[in-house]
Amino acid sequence: xTRDDSRDANPASDDDSSDSTTVTDGGSAAGAxxxxxxxxxxxxxxxxxxxxxxxxxxxxxxxxxxxxxxxxLMRRGVIFGHRDYRxxxxxxxxxxxxxxxxxxxxxxxxxxxxxxxxDEIIWHQQAGADAYALIADLxxxxxxxxxxxxxxxxxxxxxxxxxxxxxxxxxGELYRQSTNREVQDLAFExxxxxxxxxxxxxxxxxxxxxxxxxxxxxxxxxxILYPQLxxxxxxxxxxxxxxxxxxxxxxxxxxxxxxxxxxxAYASFEADAEERDHLAAAYxxxxxxxxxxxxxxxxxxxxxxxAPDAARDAAIDKLRAAGKEPLRPRVRFLxxxxxxxxxxxxxxxxxxxxxxYDEHIDAFDMDRTEAEELARDVEVDHGGYGFxxxxxxxxxxxxxxxxxxxxxxxxxxxxSLLDDPEDGYDKVKSATxxxxxxxxxxxxxxxxxxxxxVYELYAYLLSGDDDEFAxxxxxxxxxxxxxxxxxxxQAAELMQEFLEEHQEKRAEMVAVLDDLDIDLDSDRQGVPGxxx
Ligand code: TRP
Ligand code: SF4
Numbered sequence: 001x002t003r004d005d006s007r008d009a010n011p012a013s014d015d016d017s018s019d020s021t022t023v024t025d026g027g028s029a030a031g032a033x034x035x036x037x038x039x040x041x042x043x044x045x046x047x048x049x050x051x052x053x054x055x056x057x058x059x060x061x062x063x064x065x066x067x068x069x070x071x072x073l074m075r076r077g078v079i080f081g082h083r084d085y086r087x088x089x090x091x092x093x094x095x096x097x098x099x100x101x102x103x104x105x106x107x108x109x110x111x112x113x114x115x116x117x118x119d120e121i122i123w124h125q126q127a128g129a130d131a132y133a134l135i136a137d138l139x140x141x142x143x144x145x146x147x148x149x150x151x152x153x154x155x156x157x158x159x160x161x162x163x164x165x166x167x168x169x170x171x172g173e174l175y176r177q178s179t180n181r182e183v184q185d186l187a188f189e190x191x192x193x194x195x196x197x198x199x200x201x202x203x204x205x206x207x208x209x210x211x212x213x214x215x216x217x218x219x220x221x222x223x224i225l226y227p228q229l230x231x232x233x234x235x236x237x238x239x240x241x242x243x244x245x246x247x248x249x250x251x252x253x254x255x256x257x258x259x260x261x262x263x264x265a266y267a268s269f270e271a272d273a274e275e276r277d278h279l280a281a282a283y284x285x286x287x288x289x290x291x292x293x294x295x296x297x298x299x300x301x302x303x304x305x306x307a308p309d310a311a312r313d314a315a316i317d318k319l320r321a322a323g324k325e326p327l328r329p330r331v332r333f334l335x336x337x338x339x340x341x342x343x344x345x346x347x348x349x350x351x352x353x354x355x356x357y358d359e360h361i362d363a364f365d366m367d368r369t370e371a372e373e374l375a376r377d378v379e380v381d382h383g384g385y386g387f388x389x390x391x392x393x394x395x396x397x398x399x400x401x402x403x404x405x406x407x408x409x410x411x412x413x414x415x416s417l418l419d420d421p422e423d424g425y426d427k428v429k430s431a432t433x434x435x436x437x438x439x440x441x442x443x444x445x446x447x448x449x450x451x452x453x454v455y456e457l458y459a460y461l462l463s464g465d466d467d468e469f470a471x472x473x474x475x476x477x478x479x480x481x482x483x484x485x486x487x488x489x490q491a492a493e494l495m496q497e498f499l500e501e502h503q504e505k506r507a508e509m510v511a512v513l514d515d516l517d518i519d520l521d522s523d524r525q526g527v528p529g530x531x532x
Contacts, residue, residue: 037051037055037241037242037244037245038203038204038242038245039203039242039243039245039246040143040144040203041242045241045397048080048081048241048396051081051241051244051394052081055244055248056083057081057082057083057241057244057394058081058082058083058085059080059081060074060077060079060080060081060082060085060393060394061077063082063085063086063089066086066089066090066093067089067092067093068089068092068093068127069127071119071120071123072463072464072465072467072470073116073119073120073395073460075467076459076460076467076470077396078116078395078396078459078460079120079238079393079394079395079396080394080395080396081241081393081394082391082392082393082394083244083247083251083391083392084251084389084391084392085236085391085392085393086391087234087388087391088124088129088234088235088236088391090234091129091233091234092124092127092128092129095128096234097130097231097233097234098124098128098129098130098233098234098235098236099129099130099131099132099227099228099233099234099235099236100120100121100124100125100129100130100131100132100227100235100236100237100238101121101131101132101133101134101223101224101226101227101235101236101237102117102120102121102132102133102134102237102238102239103133103134103135103136103139103177103220103223104117104133104134104135104136104158105136105139105140105143105144106135106136106137106140106146106150106151106153106154106155106157106158107140107144107146107154107408108154108408108409109154109157109408109416109417109418110154110157110158110161110416110417110418111406111408111414111415111416111417112398112414112415112416112417112457112460112461113397113398113406113414114158114161114417115161115165115417115461116395116398116460117238117239117395118133118161118162118165118167119165120238120393120395121133121162121167121238122162122165122166122167124236124238125167125168125171125172126166129236130172130173130227130233131167131168131171131172131173132172132173132174132175132226132227133159133162133167133172133173133174134174134175134176134177134180134223135151135155135158135159135174135175135176135177136177136216136219136220136223137151137155137176137177137178137522138177138178138212138215138216138219139177139216139219139220140154141212141526141528142210142212142213142215142216142528142529143213143216144528145528146528147527147528148522148523148524148525148526151522152520152521152522155176155520156513156520157417157418159174159513159518159520160506160509160510160513161417161502161506162174163505163506163509163512163513164502164503164505164506164508164509165502165505169512169516174516174518175518176518176519176522177216177219177223178522178524179518179519179522180226182226182229183219183222183223183226184219184222186222186225186226186229187215187218187219187221187222188218189257190218190221190222190225190253190257191218193253193256193257194217194218194221194249194253196214198249199214199217202245202248202249203217203245210529212529217246217249220246220250221246221249221250221253224237224246224247224250224390225250225254225385225387225390228385228386228387228388228390229385231380231386232376232380232385232386232387232388233388234388234391235388235390235391236390236391236392236393237250237390237391237392237393238392238393238394238395239392239393239394239395240394240395240397241394241397243392244392244394247390247392250390251389251390254387254388254389254390255387255389256336256337257337257384257385257387258336258337258375258379258384258386258387259335259336259337259338259339259342259375259378259379259382259384260333260334260335260336260338260342260346260375260378260379261333261334261336262331262332262333262334262368262371262372262375263331263332263334264276264329264330264331264332264368265329265330265331265332265362266279266280266283266327266328266329266330267279267295267318267319267322267325267326267327267328268322268325268355268357268362269318269321269322271314271315271318272311274311275311275314275315275318277311278302278306278311278312278315279298279315279319279327280329281302281306282298282301282302282315282319282327283298283327283328283329285301285305286298286301286327292326293326293327293328294323294324294325294326294327295318295319295320295322295323295324295325295326295327296319296320296322296323296324298319298327299315299316299319299320302315302316302319303316328364330362330363330364331362331363331366331367331368331371332360332361332362332363333346333350333360333361333362333363333371333375334359334360335359335360337384338379338382339382339383341382342378342379342381342382342384343361345378345381345382346361346374346375346378347361349374349377349378350363350366350374351363351365351366352364352365352366353365398414398453398456398460399453399456400413400414400453401413401414401415401427401428401430401431401432401453402431402432403432403453412427412430415427415428415495415499417499417502417503417506418503419499420499421495421496421497421499421500421503422496424492424495424496424498424499425492425493425495425496426492427495428454428457428488428491428492428495429488429489429492431453431454431457431488432452432453433447433452433453433454433484433487433488434447434448434449434450434451434452434454434455434477435447435448435452435483435484439483442480442483442484443480443481443483444480445480446477446478446479446480447477447478447480447482447484447487448478449473449474449477449478452477454484454487454488454491455473455474455477457491457495458470458473458474458491459474461495461498462491462494462495462498473487
């Protein structure tokens with residue numbers, strides 16, 4: 001059985017209530033105002049805006065216009081945030097290579113929260129991306145203490161639902177972590193660039209954490225980068241915000257694997273981004289009048305024209321030290337992990353004027369994008385991976401039907417994709433609502449659709465692609481024309497229909513799944529160890 005049911009990090013679980021008096025569930029010490037992003041804890045997100053400020057997740061609104069035919073979960077703000085999604089959106093727009101991947105820990109039945117992620121994968125697949133879905137069996141075994149038999153059973157259920165919802169297995173890949181040798185090999189390589197101290201900082205791991213749990217983390221890093229093994233491509237990982245720590249680490253580790261780093265520079269010395277802005281300003285101002293801008297003249301200019309601050313002063317010092325050296329824009333290739341052969345090959349292949357230093361090469365006749373491409377090509381030709389930093393999109397957690405957190409371990413709080421359709425109907429009928437105490441008040445004040453788990457069902461699932469229908473429910477609710485009894489009846493019927501259809505499709509997919517090359521009878525030995 002699950003070792004610690006109270007710590008539920010399923011992708012749709014959350015204490016989503018917006019008031020600050022909410023009691024968090026047993027596993028978490030965080031107050032409702034804290035933003036706790038813990039992949040194995042109880043994720044509480046009381047305020048999604050804080051994720052933007054504190055963790056640098058960007059608002060999805062800012063990219064949605066760049067997405068071709070955005071999914072309804074994007075249009076309705078259910079997908080609320082992203083990290084670096086632009087390259088993926090661009091690839092989809094231009095019909096270029098892209099990939100989507102997500103993973104599922106088979107700790108219980110797949111439920112309507114997981115459906116969000118299934119839909120996100122399928123949408124990207126249909127938009128042209130290579131699609132991958134994996135069963136995080138190593139993680140379930142090592143971090144959640146599930147036995148291999150339990151894992152096998154649940155894995156089958158996740159995959160059947162994913163197929164039933166439209167994942168095309170001919171054109172996409174399904175795997176489990178434990179049997180994917182390439183993923184394990186990649187995990188081992190990535191592990192060379194990840195330190196225990198980081199695990200302590202990011203995940204709170206300590207001397208009690210099992211080595212297998214740590215191995216499951218590098219495995220997840222490998223999952224995330226697996227779509228780029230054959231060749232680098234923009235890749236999006238749709239997940240709940242509790243997985244963001246994994247994304248940040250994966251992006252870091254991917255960068256550390258690179259052979260070269262490309263930056264812009266103005267002179268032979270190194271400058272950070274802010275100093276560089278000053279150099280750029282000086283160059284722009286002085287190059288109009290003279291062919292050769294000298295560093296010392298740029299120093300004088302900054303001294304005269306710019307308000308003093310640490311970056312300006314540092315730039316001035318560096319410029320003075322460089323004296324008569326000409327200031328000239330260039331791209332710089334820094335040696336990160338390159339072999340001597342790769343470094344030499346890079347120099348060979350740089351077109352136009354170039355200059356070689358010990359640890360870097362400056363190129364004067366190419367722009368940054370060309371330089372990035374060249375660096376990646378040379379790296380890949382010399383046995384490197386050339387990873388692009390993986391992107392992610394984040395969806396809101398669903399509120400439990402009983403209010404508060406939706407949790408796999410509380411059956412009444414969620415609707416499992418395996419629930420008897422009539423039970424699904426009943427669960428919706430007895431759900432908490434955002435309604436007023438009396439029908440009269442409801443007519444007068446309108447319902448609180450924004451606080452209502454039943455409205456969420458409409459928006460996240462029951463309205464499907466029909467924005468008008470979702471808007472109508474909302475307007476009627478807040479306008480007082482809709483009463484909860486009828487509204488729940490309608491939702492319950494739609495839910496029942498959805499479950500009936502979904503389960504029929506699941507039954508059809510049994511044969512499809514059996515034909516796929518994925519081992520659901522794992523035959524592995526071993527019971528999960530003690531501390532995780
Ligand atoms: N850690 C994820 C979870 O808790 C599962 C997972 C494993 C995953 N590998 C992944 C998610 C890669 C996204 C991408 O559910
Ligand atoms: Fe929720 Fe429907 Fe009641 Fe509005 S009318 S509060 S959406 S159940």
